[in-house]
Amino acid sequence: MSGDRARRPGELVFVIAVVIFSALALWQAWLISGFSSPSSPGVFPMLAAGTMLVSGLLILAETARRDPAERQSSAKAFLREITPGRLLLFASLMIAYILALEPFGFLPSTFVFLLASIAVLYRGSILVTLAVSVVSLAAIFVVFRYVFGVVLPKGSLF
Amino acid sequence: MEAVSYFFMAWTDPSLLFMVAVGTFAGIYIGAIPGLSVTMAASILISFTFKWDVNDALALIAGVYLGGVYGGSRSAILLNIPGGPSSVATSLDGYPLAQRGEAGQAIGITTVVSVIGGFVGILALATGAPLISSFALMFAPRDYLLLAILGILLVGSLSGNSLAKGIFAGALGVLIGMVGLDPMTAEGRFTFGTITLMGGIPYVAAMIGFFGVAEVLYQLRYLDLPAVKQKIERILPSWSIVKRFMPLSLRTSVIGVIVGALPGTGGDIAALMAYDHAKRTVRNPSRPFGQGAYEGLVAPESANNAAVGGAYIPMLTLGIPGDAVTAVIIGALFIHGLKPGPLLLAETPHLFWFTVGSLTLANIFLLIFGLTGVRVFSKVIECPKGILLPLILVLSVVGTYAIQNNPVDIYWMLAFGIIGYFMKVYGFQVAPVILGVILGPLMDVSYRRAMISVRDDVGMFFLEFLTHPLSLILTLSLVFILLAQTPVWTRIFGAKKSGASAQLDDKQ
Numbered sequence: 286m287s288g289d290r291a292r293r294p295g296e297l298v299f300v301i302a303v304v305i306f307s308a309l310a311l312w313q314a315w316l317i318s319g320f321s322s323p324s325s326p327g328v329f330p331m332l333a334a335g336t337m338l339v340s341g342l343l344i345l346a347e348t349a350r351r352d353p354a355e356r357q358s359s360a361k362a363f364l365r366e367i368t369p370g371r372l373l374l375f376a377s378l379m380i381a382y383i384l385a386l387e388p389f390g391f392l393p394s395t396f397v398f399l400l401a402s403i404a405v406l407y408r409g410s411i412l413v414t415l416a417v418s419v420v421s422l423a424a425i426f427v428v429f430r431y432v433f434g435v436v437l438p439k440g441s442l443f
Numbered sequence: 444m445e446a447v448s449y450f451f452m453a454w455t456d457p458s459l460l461f462m463v464a465v466g467t468f469a470g471i472y473i474g475a476i477p478g479l480s481v482t483m484a485a486s487i488l489i490s491f492t493f494k495w496d497v498n499d500a501l502a503l504i505a506g507v508y509l510g511g512v513y514g515g516s517r518s519a520i521l522l523n524i525p526g527g528p529s530s531v532a533t534s535l536d537g538y539p540l541a542q543r544g545e546a547g548q549a550i551g552i553t554t555v556v557s558v559i560g561g562f563v564g565i566l567a568l569a570t571g572a573p574l575i576s577s578f579a580l581m582f583a584p585r586d587y588l589l590l591a592i593l594g595i596l597l598v599g600s601l602s603g604n605s606l607a608k609g610i611f612a613g614a615l616g617v618l619i620g621m622v623g624l625d626p627m628t629a630e631g632r633f634t635f636g637t638i639t640l641m642g643g644i645p646y647v648a649a650m651i652g653f654f655g656v657a658e659v660l661y662q663l664r665y666l667d668l669p670a671v672k673q674k675i676e677r678i679l680p681s682w683s684i685v686k687r688f689m690p691l692s693l694r695t696s697v698i699g700v701i702v703g704a705l706p707g708t709g710g711d712i713a714a715l716m717a718y719d720h721a722k723r724t725v726r727n728p729s730r731p732f733g734q735g736a737y738e739g740l741v742a743p744e745s746a747n748n749a750a751v752g753g754a755y756i757p758m759l760t761l762g763i764p765g766d767a768v769t770a771v772i773i774g775a776l777f778i779h780g781l782k783p784g785p786l787l788l789a790e791t792p793h794l795f796w797f798t799v800g801s802l803t804l805a806n807i808f809l810l811i812f813g814l815t816g817v818r819v820f821s822k823v824i825e826c827p828k829g830i831l832l833p834l835i836l837v838l839s840v841v842g843t844y845a846i847q848n849n850p851v852d853i854y855w856m857l858a859f860g861i862i863g864y865f866m867k868v869y870g871f872q873v874a875p876v877i878l879g880v881i882l883g884p885l886m887d888v889s890y891r892r893a894m895i896s897v898r899d900d901v902g903m904f905f906l907e908f909l910t911h912p913l914s915l916i917l918t919l920s921l922v923f924i925l926l927a928q929t930p931v932w933t934r935i936f937g938a939k940k941s942g943a944s945a946q947l948d949d950k951q
Contacts, residue, residue, distance in 0.1 A: 407827055
């Protein structure tokens with residue numbers, strides 16, 4: 286199976302987090318109704334969380350057995366392989382965009398997001414970036430607002 | 444007689460006809476662009492169409508589904524990049540054909556056999572579903588529980604390379620589906636006393652997060668793949684070629700239907716199994732497999748489109764999705780207040796025959812769109828990802844917000860997207876999560892009904908798994924799937940499977 290694949294940077298940490306999350310979920314599931322009866326509301330969540338914990342531990346054992354991909358600093362490798370600069374930049378833009386929706390509303394925040402992320406990813410000329418952003422935003426707005434009749438996120442300012 | 448009129452509803456109503464056409468057309472292109480999956484398109488579309496009449500929404504989705512599964516073959520042939528998981532096998536012989544300058548011929552044959560496969564699948568749906576549906580009324584709650592576990596297990600074990608990771612992903616989905624008020628006692632579960640969590644985690648946000656946002660982030664890693672240009676001449680395949688491959692196409696379509704109808708397995712598995720079947724049974728292929736054999740194109744492409752009709756069967760009759768796309772479609776039916784299951788055919792037969800009719804229509808459109816407009820197509824496929832990916836994110840936001848107009852849903856989508864990215868990077872499949880989210884509540888209720896029916900007697904509960912014939916069959920299949928993944932089994936039958944999954948790993 287995947288036994289011969291080298292461990293990716295950060296994989297062990299992720300799997301440990303998975304196991305901890307599963308254990309917490311099992312504890313929370315137990316708090317719902319304990320073992321009061323085999324058909325109580327908490328039993329199935331406990332089964333699900335228990336399955337997560339057991340499979341998580343198996344994954345952990347398997348992950349720990351594999352050799353890491355390389356011996357150099359794992360933080361550096363993590364940055365290069367798992368969260369390269371462009372991805373980090375886009376993810377930050379994405380988070381900022383979503384947080385900006387509530388105060389600023391759909392149109393201004395989407396425009397800025399499209400402009401910035403296309404500039405970063407496509408690296409075309411400013412004019413092309415601007416044109417693409419404006420046209421696609423207008424298309425999205427018209428199609429979804431008027432054709433699909435969808436409510437677009439509304440901000441407190443706009 | 445009524446069935447016939449419902450069947451032709453989408454054919455005679457211009458607006459429904461238009462929906463199917465647009466859906467199929469869009470599906471072909473969405474499916475063809477690597478990184479845009481049918482599942483992603485379906486999850487985003489569902490949120491936009493939830494205010495529509497249910498027929499419009501179903502017609503559109505039927506088109507997108509059928510078109511999308513086919514569309515993946517285009518980029519597999521032209522670029523050697525499968526547009527989606529169900530066209531991985533197609534690229535094995537499709538790209539070598541393109542390299543020989545036979546891209547047009549390859550696309551033509553693919554289109555024809557996809558349509559043949561599609562019709563076989565639809566025929567199976569039209570005849571098989573009513574049969575299974577009458578039979579399904581005899582299913583006990585524990586059988587539903589077993590079927591649901593089977594579905595999640597099949598997705599988890601066949602689509603990824605680690606069974607443990609597949610099981611984890613499925614269980615995580617079930618857990619997400621449990622959050623909120625318990626449907627039987629209205630007790631809060633995992634709500635931490637907050638009102639926000641009492642309504643549960645919106646599953647559309649989970650779908651768009653895992654299939655939309657996570658995929659966008661994942662695709663950013665492959666931003667700089669160069670586009671390959673191909674010259675395309677003759678597309679329409681000659682009648683003699685079609686006649687020559689008809690038997691193989693029909694055989695592999697049957698494989699596709701069966702694999703598609705199994706809960707949890709869809710076009711991707713069907714295509715790989717069909718390719719394997721062709722490799723084993725075709726004595727004198729037009730060329731050696733892997734070097735541009737037409738047979739290697741016919742088999743997976745017939746099977747993956749046949750699997751579409753097959754996947755609708757368990758969804759409409761049992762409420763158990765045949766693959767990730769049908770899991771999303773079940774979500775759409777829920778939103779429209781419909782309950783897929785054994786009563787769906789009895790209570791809303793028009794819905795069933797309408798679906799069959801729209802799929803048939805979509806298949807006809809597939810033939811038309813598939814054989815025309817290829818030249819325009821190769822332009823569209825070059826749409827740069829640097830523009831495409833930000834737009835998908837905006838659509839994901841709009842789609843998630845559209846369902847409940849609640850900004851919290853967008854935050855859920857963001858969180859699931861980021862978690863989904865790390866899961867994908869570290870080899871966890873996200874499809875089992877969605878199956879778990881959709882099936883979790885059904886499993887919970889089935890489990891408790893089964894337990895209550897034996898008056899909380901745990902021994903009796905397990906005994907019933909063995910004493911009822913249907914439950915016994917399902918239990919044995921479960922045990923078989925689990926055993927098939929253990930080291931002993933792999934050592935005996937391992938050679939072949941590792942070959943197929945190695946090819947899969949190469950392509951992904």
